[in-house]
Amino acid sequence: MSVDTSLLECVASETVYQDGAVIIEEGSKGDWLYVILEGLAKVKKRTRKGMVIIDTLKEGDVFGEIAFLEGETVSRSATVVAAEGPVKLGILDKDLLARQYSEMTPMLRALMKSLAIKLRETTSRICSTLVSLD
Secondary structure, eight states: OOOOHHHHTTEEEEEEEOTTOEEEOTTOBOOOOEEEEEEEEEEEEEETTEEEEEEEEOTTOEESHHHHHHOTTSBOSSEEEEEEEEEEEEEEOHHHHHHHHHTSOHHHHHHHHHHHHHHHHHHHHHHHHHHHHO
8 A cells, every 4th residue: 555645745754663673652741743754663562461562564654643633641552563674654744634623523533532432441441352352
């Protein structure tokens, strides 16, 4: 999958993380959004039995959207780590995205926030289920 051109227009800066480097730490605060420009990243979630890999992100994938949509006071829902070599990221312009988000109707903003909350909750339930199967 290639990077959507509309996302490329929102890239404020770029950064590279070496293999194994933590990009986002579960539980930390932050509302930055990222798009993968090159490479792979693993999404991991803490469970009572340790870390579980829940997804592999590739070029064009966006992450960090849950904390952005839920608000700055919400902690990150998962850890994202550079995998299988370096990963080049575009850091999306959160001020531009926040302005565009605020221009949406209250109903659409509520829907987006609801989807982000459901994604966070579903991910947690799936991880709990995976751990209980072991």
